[in-house]
Amino acid sequence: MRITDQISVSVTAIKQVAPMIKEFTLEPVDGLLTPFSPGAHIVVEMGSSGSSADKQSYRNAYSLMSNPMYSRQYRIAVRLQDDSRGGSVYMHQQVEVGTQLKISPPANLFAPEWMAKKHVLFAGGVGITPFLSYLPELQQRKAEFELHYMFRSRQTGAYSAELRDTLGTGCSCYDADLGNRCDIAAVMSGQPLGTHFYICGPESLIDAVRTTADAMGIPASAIHWEAFAGAKPGQPFVVELSQSGLELAVAANSSLLETLESADIKIPNLCRAGVCGQCVCDVAEGEIEHRDSYLSDSEKQSGQVMMPCVSRAAGERLVLDI
Amino acid sequence: MQTEQSNGVVSKPVYQPVELNPKSSFHLFIAEQNVTPAMQSLYDHCLKDKKVTVSSDASDPELLKSLACFPLVGTLYLAGTEPFIWRVASYARQAGLRPDQMLMMTPVTRERHLFCCHCYQITEGVTYSPFICAGCGLSLEVTDHFARLHSAYFGYQANAEDRANLPERREVS
Ligand code: FES
Numbered sequence: 001m002r003i004t005d006q007i008s009v010s011v012t013a014i015k016q017v018a019p020m021i022k023e024f025t026l027e028p029v030d031g032l033l034t035p036f037s038p039g040a041h042i043v044v045e046m047g048s049s050g051s052s053a054d055k056q057s058y059r060n061a062y063s064l065m066s067n068p069m070y071s072r073q074y075r076i077a078v079r080l081q082d083d084s085r086g087g088s089v090y091m092h093q094q095v096e097v098g099t100q101l102k103i104s105p106p107a108n109l110f111a112p113e114w115m116a117k118k119h120v121l122f123a124g125g126v127g128i129t130p131f132l133s134y135l136p137e138l139q140q141r142k143a144e145f146e147l148h149y150m151f152r153s154r155q156t157g158a159y160s161a162e163l164r165d166t167l168g169t170g171c172s173c174y175d176a177d178l179g180n181r182c183d184i185a186a187v188m189s190g191q192p193l194g195t196h197f198y199i200c201g202p203e204s205l206i207d208a209v210r211t212t213a214d215a216m217g218i219p220a221s222a223i224h225w226e227a228f229a230g231a232k233p234g235q236p237f238v239v240e241l242s243q244s245g246l247e248l249a250v251a252a253n254s255s256l257l258e259t260l261e262s263a264d265i266k267i268p269n270l271c272r273a274g275v276c277g278q279c280v281c282d283v284a285e286g287e288i289e290h291r292d293s294y295l296s297d298s299e300k301q302s303g304q305v306m307m308p309c310v311s312r313a314a315g316e317r318l319v320l321d322i
Numbered sequence: 323m324q325t326e327q328s329n330g331v332v333s334k335p336v337y338q339p340v341e342l343n344p345k346s347s348f349h350l351f352i353a354e355q356n357v358t359p360a361m362q363s364l365y366d367h368c369l370k371d372k373k374v375t376v377s378s379d380a381s382d383p384e385l386l387k388s389l390a391c392f393p394l395v396g397t398l399y400l401a402g403t404e405p406f407i408w409r410v411a412s413y414a415r416q417a418g419l420r421p422d423q424m425l426m427m428t429p430v431t432r433e434r435h436l437f438c439c440h441c442y443q444i445t446e447g448v449t450y451s452p453f454i455c456a457g458c459g460l461s462l463e464v465t466d467h468f469a470r471l472h473s474a475y476f477g478y479q480a481n482a483e484d485r486a487n488l489p490e491r492r493e494v495s
Contacts, residue, residue: 221422
């Protein structure tokens, strides 16, 4: 199986797990699903079966939140995003029990560091999902861990009651709508040697933990995070493919990668968030607005490569060497 | 003459100049036998909580104890021969230290430990290739493939097709 091969699944259950979050259970249309490891995600293609008037299709990455020891079905949780872009509106409004979706095989860019003596997990809102797949294995291995879960109960906060029940003091919940805040520095200070920290949540949370770690002198390699920000909208532009001469218009709320994919150009990709490096493309001409965290500064300055999953043209036109 | 390409894998560590980590609140300096001048100067400039341990043996119980109670926010500085530095690093790793909190100073000699892939013995004090294995007596080609777990370079029978016709001796750095 190549990483660009897709699997057809059908939605067998939908649950509203928080005011803004729905949980979807996915089962294969035929055959078996691939096993996965804690922290793995899939890319869900959305909107492709929509009406022809609205041919826009999205692909978003979602963490698998089900137990990795049980891969008969996959479960994902989708938060309704407020920005115009993104397929979460489609998932929330169009997808019903019985809907068929195309997904990528699971990939993992956020696996636990099993050498760790202790795991400290920071989850923000729907960022709880990858940790739900960590927990069964952490418990099975009798690993030492703490979960710090921050949310706003008017929007998110899925599974917080269950987590408190099953984990007891292993889980601290902070509901900002009740005025509870997590003191990140207090959580991080005094942790023993061999502690690893994991963050899944909004960029502000990732930044807060990384800045705190840096100020305290915690080694950077002990901090792991998964950005689920994905592509953000930008100015529309035209992309030309030098090898075929093809010209495509990239709309304001589509990513370059999505535009290429809707023209049936297959580009390897895993994270769709500018971190894994899979989707790298050679650029022949045009100014680039780099938005990834994969390329080095000198590669960015060279203007010869870009990550089309998140980055865009800085001007009106870009020529890719593909 | 054997060339570098014949060695295949190159994983010889590269040592950068070491500076104090200004973020760390604890600094542990471990040296083999003597504190080197470079380490001494780092130690003298360090105004935070600091400690020096000198030992000729990487598995010294004192040394292991200082690793076991090492804080998450500390930095470890290592000086000595390459095998000593990496052996301490491997204990440190088991204790939970991250590679980015261990700073290795350029080894005090260029002598290598050589791991024989035929008899699994380690030969010490290797400065040229081929080198006679202290375990089985074969003439070993000394590669630049450094095994971090063994703190030694990988060695195999030089010119295995025609052992009587050994490659010219070359210095290894
Ligand atoms: S898909 Fe991972 S960097 Fe673009």
